[in-house]
Amino acid sequence: MKVLGxxxxxxxxxSRQLAGAVAAIVLSTFVIFGALYLVPGDPITFLSGGRPLxxxxxxxxxxxxxxxxxxxxxxxxxxxxxxxxxxxxxxITRAPVADLIGPRVGTSVLLLVxxxxxxxxxGVGSGALAGVGSKRTxxxxxLVTSVMMAIPPFIAAALFIGVFAYLxxxxxxxxxxxxxxxxxxxLVLPAAALAISSTAYISRITRQAVRSELASExxxxxxxxxxxxxxxxxxxxxxxxxxxxxTVLGLSVAGLIATLxxxxxxxxxxxxxxxxxxSVLTKDFAVVQAVALILVIVFIVISLLVDLVxxxxxxxxxxxxx
Amino acid sequence: xxxxxxxxxxxxxxVAGLTGCSASSSTPNPSAAEWVSTTPEGKGALxxxxxxxxxxxxxxxxxxxxxxxxxxxxxxTLCEGLLKQTPDGYQPSLAESWDAPxxxxxxxxxxxxxxxxxxTEMTADDVVYSLATQKDPNAGxxxxxxxxxxxxxxxxxxxxxxxxxxxxxxxxxxxxxTVAGTVVEKRFxxxxxxxxxxxxxxxxxxxxYVLDSWKSGDSIVVKANADYWDTAHKPKIATVKFxxxxxxxxxxxxxxxxxxxGAFDFPVSAVQSLTSSSAGTLYLGxxxxxxxxxxxxxxxxxxxxxIRQALALALDKQAITSSLFGAAGKSVxxxxxxxxxxxxxxxxxxAYNELPAGGADLxxxxxxxxxxxxxxxxxxLLSNADDPTAQQLAAYVQAQAKAIGLKVQxxxxxxxxxxxxxxxxxxxxxxxxxxxxxxxxxxxxxxxxAFGTLAEGAPxxxxxxxxxxxxxxxxxxxxxxxxxxxxxxxxKISGQAYGKxxxxxxxxxxxSLLFMNHRISGAPAxxxxxxxxxxxxxxxxTK
Numbered sequence: 131m132k133v134l135g136x137x138x139x140x141x142x143x144x145s146r147q148l149a150g151a152v153a154a155i156v157l158s159t160f161v162i163f164g165a166l167y168l169v170p171g172d173p174i175t176f177l178s179g180g181r182p183l184x185x186x187x188x189x190x191x192x193x194x195x196x197x198x199x200x201x202x203x204x205x206x207x208x209x210x211x212x213x214x215x216x217x218x219x220x221x222i223t224r225a226p227v228a229d230l231i232g233p234r235v236g237t238s239v240l241l242l243v244x245x246x247x248x249x250x251x252x253g254v255g256s257g258a259l260a261g262v263g264s265k266r267t268x269x270x271x272x273l274v275t276s277v278m279m280a281i282p283p284f285i286a287a288a289l290f291i292g293v294f295a296y297l298x299x300x301x302x303x304x305x306x307x308x309x310x311x312x313x314x315x316x317l318v319l320p321a322a323a324l325a326i327s328s329t330a331y332i333s334r335i336t337r338q339a340v341r342s343e344l345a346s347e348x349x350x351x352x353x354x355x356x357x358x359x360x361x362x363x364x365x366x367x368x369x370x371x372x373x374x375x376x377t378v379l380g381l382s383v384a385g386l387i388a389t390l391x392x393x394x395x396x397x398x399x400x401x402x403x404x405x406x407x408x409s410v411l412t413k414d415f416a417v418v419q420a421v422a423l424i425l426v427i428v429f430i431v432i433s434l435l436v437d438l439v440x441x442x443x444x445x446x447x448x449x450x451x452x
Numbered sequence: 453x454x455x456x457x458x459x460x461x462x463x464x465x466x467v468a469g470l471t472g473c474s475a476s477s478s479t480p481n482p483s484a485a486e487w488v489s490t491t492p493e494g495k496g497a498l499x500x501x502x503x504x505x506x507x508x509x510x511x512x513x514x515x516x517x518x519x520x521x522x523x524x525x526x527x528x529t530l531c532e533g534l535l536k537q538t539p540d541g542y543q544p545s546l547a548e549s550w551d552a553p554x555x556x557x558x559x560x561x562x563x564x565x566x567x568x569x570x571x572t573e574m575t576a577d578d579v580v581y582s583l584a585t586q587k588d589p590n591a592g593x594x595x596x597x598x599x600x601x602x603x604x605x606x607x608x609x610x611x612x613x614x615x616x617x618x619x620x621x622x623x624x625x626x627x628x629x630t631v632a633g634t635v636v637e638k639r640f641x642x643x644x645x646x647x648x649x650x651x652x653x654x655x656x657x658x659x660x661y662v663l664d665s666w667k668s669g670d671s672i673v674v675k676a677n678a679d680y681w682d683t684a685h686k687p688k689i690a691t692v693k694f695x696x697x698x699x700x701x702x703x704x705x706x707x708x709x710x711x712x713x714g715a716f717d718f719p720v721s722a723v724q725s726l727t728s729s730s731a732g733t734l735y736l737g738x739x740x741x742x743x744x745x746x747x748x749x750x751x752x753x754x755x756x757x758x759i760r761q762a763l764a765l766a767l768d769k770q771a772i773t774s775s776l777f778g779a780a781g782k783s784v785x786x787x788x789x790x791x792x793x794x795x796x797x798x799x800x801x802x803a804y805n806e807l808p809a810g811g812a813d814l815x816x817x818x819x820x821x822x823x824x825x826x827x828x829x830x831x832x833l834l835s836n837a838d839d840p841t842a843q844q845l846a847a848y849v850q851a852q853a854k855a856i857g858l859k860v861q862x863x864x865x866x867x868x869x870x871x872x873x874x875x876x877x878x879x880x881x882x883x884x885x886x887x888x889x890x891x892x893x894x895x896x897x898x899x900x901x902a903f904g905t906l907a908e909g910a911p912x913x914x915x916x917x918x919x920x921x922x923x924x925x926x927x928x929x930x931x932x933x934x935x936x937x938x939x940x941x942x943x944k945i946s947g948q949a950y951g952k953x954x955x956x957x958x959x960x961x962x963x964s965l966l967f968m969n970h971r972i973s974g975a976p977a978x979x980x981x982x983x984x985x986x987x988x989x990x991x992x993x994t995k
Contacts, residue, residue, distance in 0.1 A: 169869070172872060173868065173872075174872075175871045175872050175874075175875045175876075176520070176867075176868055176871050176872070177511050177512075177517070177519055177520065177594075178517075178519035178520075178594040179519035179520040179521065179523075179524075179594070180519075180871065180875060180890060180891070181519055181594050181595070181597075181894075182597050182904045182910075182911035182912050183594065183596070183597060183911065184589070184596050184597050184600065184911070186589035186596070187589060187591075187592055187593055187594070187596040187597075190589060190590050190591065190592030191517075191592035191594075193592070194592045222511050222512075223511065223512070223650055223651065223668065224646065224647060224650045224652075224653075225650055225651055225652055225668065229652075229668075230668050230669075233667065233668075233669075233670075234669055287702075288701050288702075291701065291702060291705045292701075292705060295705060295709065296705045296708055296709050299709065302711060303702060303705045303706045303709050303711050304695070304697055304702050304705075304706055304711065305670075305695075305711075306670065395698070395699055396699050396701075396702055397702065398695065398696065398697040398699070398702055398706075400667070400668070400669030400670040401669075404669060405668075405669055408508065408509065408669075410868075411867075411868045412511060412868075413868075
């Protein structure tokens with residue numbers, strides 16, 4: 131049976147996924163809010179530069195920054211506002227949260243997209259090369275990816291800044307740039323630092339998938355049937371290998387969101403990650419909640435997309451859910 | 453001199469090792485230049501420079517709520533106060549002169565013809581409004597403590613302001629040379645009460661620069677005020693862009709590559725690569741910052757002055773200071789060190805020299821511990837996990853304590869939690885010892901510190917130190933506007949609190965850090981000149 135031309139199994143499965151995603155989003159906002167609320171201490175010392183304060187001004191400052199409002203009042207107010215599409219006002223800078231987030235979404239999204247392209251091109255490309263290539267090529271790729279996989283993003287950032295920005299002067303040391311071409315130029319090193327270990331991982335997965343497809347019976351049959359190597363590779367190897375590659379790619383992109391914080395801080399980018407760090411430090415509830423919400427939604431949407439695409443691509447998964 | 457290539461590699465290696473390497477490679481080159489107060493004059497005009505704020509983006513430019521170094525570095529280019537602090541000490545600013553008809557009254561005579569950046573003339577009404585807001589308990593000012601004895605602030609005429617106190621207060625007039633004395637336009641600030649000092653609302657002051665743009669997370673841009681009232685000091689740089697790079701290695705690379713022209717107060721881990729930089733000059737300046745080991749009111753072994761003295765004797769201040777800061781730090785005997793002697797220097801010097809110099813004497817320390825009954829309890833030491841200097845010092849304290857028979861257990865907290873825990877009595881009293889690396893004087897007067905920390909009931913008297921004499925001397929000093937008499941009282945406090953009672957163990961006085969590349973020069977090198985004077989006016993092109 132089909133609904134609007136889509137098999138019923140897919141519809142059921144997709145709606146289950148969707149409901150799970152919404153529940154996960156609501157739950158995560160509650161957990162984040164609660165976690166920030168429970169962190170001991172207040173940001174006044176940090177903001178006042180550790181200056182001694184009279185009790186009266188301390189109380190006035192706490193009130194000004196809404197530090198004494200009860201938990202559920204704050205959470206429900208926030209939830210209500212957010213459902214109306216209003217992220218509220220930053221408790222520290224007093225700027226509308228939407229204004230703080232707006233200019234930064236672009237930077238973070240562009241950074242993620244560039245990192246994804248890098249993972250796709252360099253990761254899948256080198257993996258496929260290792261899969262079909264000679265022993266020597268394979269060994270080379272394996273060696274390079276082993277090194278890449280071991281490099282954490284903050285070290286990659288320092289390394290890239292030192293070599294490509296400072297010594298060679300090919301790229302700027304910091305900043306996000308203005309206007310698309312300039313932004314792309316500014317984000318090359320951050321995207322590379324962000325993607326480096328995931329790219330290596332994708333490369334490994336691709337190599338493995340290509341190898342296992344090459345050894346499978348249907349590929350052997352295709353070769354025996356006398357199909358051209360290029361056709362065999364495209365239609366029989368890569369198409370079947372693409373499912374695990376895509377799954378890992380999706381999860382890696384979702385995983386990069388957590389790494390954004392590190393890379394944006396290292397490169398002095400005005401993205402969502404650096405905003406999150408700064409806001410947690412000053413206990414700026416409104417901003418932390420909004421950024422966390424966006425990041426959680428992006429994470430869940432990417433995971434959801436991966437699941438749905440897998441469902442669409444692999445008939446066996448559809449059978450199971452029927 | 454090392455080649456920039458080698459320096460970069462060292463910097464990279466340092467970051468790669470992150471905290472692990474800080475022990476060796478963050479130690480600055482001991483042969484670095486002497487501490488200075490000014491830098492060669494900035495002569496020529498420049499279109500634009502980029503200046504970094506290593507402590508990050510300011511939270512506010514509202515004069516009652518600018519507390520952190522970043523806030524004040526930017527605010528001092530936009531707004532001015534009645535007085536200012538330069539490397540030459542207190543100087544007139546918006547007040548061309550002031551006098552004290554009696555010791556409970558200050559009268560400020562304002563410059564005529566000072567214009568806010570919207571063209572309106574500054575008058576006594578604006579001054580009264582600006583100071584009264586600091587005092588208003590509902591305004592939530594970071595500076596209200598220093599207005600505690602103010603009973604009235606009134607405009608005598610268009611250019612004269614009279615401040616009356618209920619008792620003599622030796623700190624008040626000095627505090628007018630900080631943000632506490634900042635003057636804003638009353639009309640603008642009241643009309644924009646909610647957004648004043650934010651990116652959206654901006655500020656309205658008399659300073660040499662005007663806020664041009666504030667892009668959250670990216671930069672604050674200020675432009676020269678063409679109609680600046682002080683015609684003797686014209687801005688030389690048309691546009692200054694403040695960036696918010698906090699990561700030390702990124703900041704160093706930015707300075708090396710010339711993308712950033714200068715910065716104050718970067719982490720000490722950046723000092724070594726900048727000392728040998730071919731891109732510009734690192735200046736170490738006199739500062740009022742200090743590093744100490746403080747106690748709490750928890751009770752237990754550290755409540756005994758003999759144990760505190762033993763701990764002080766166990767620490768080799770010169771050795772640890774040199775290891776933490778190299779040439780960018782001096783070991784000190786008490787928080788009343790040389791940079792704080794803005795008056796009575798001879799008296800302060802004598803009192804200071806009577807205190808122990810702080811070379812380790814483990815034998816004497818062990819004896820003191822034994823005589824105190826060798827307390828077996830584990831002392832808890834609180835430190836800031838995000839500050840390598842604090843972590844190294846904490847580890848050193850722990851090791852030295854062990855050597856004299858005291859057990860110390862270290863708790864490290866992330867910066868934000870640490871700063872709260874170390875200032876909150878309930879939290880602080882869960883620890884016996886706290887390593888502080890971020891203390892500094894807003895004004896160079898030992899009384900500033902005694903008033904905040906030593907008297908009974910002082911807001912930052914964390915160890916609940918009670919000495920009737922010290923409390924009385926502190927209160928007396930606050931009421932003593934005659935400087936030599938005040939210095940005499942402070943000398944007595946020094947001997948009692950730091951010579952006999954060991955209220956805290958002051959370790960080092962870190963230098964004020966300043967780097968400017970070869971394009972520019974002129975910024976003041978002393979801490980707190982770039983917080984409380986229009987420092988940007990002295991910056992210009994090298995040629």
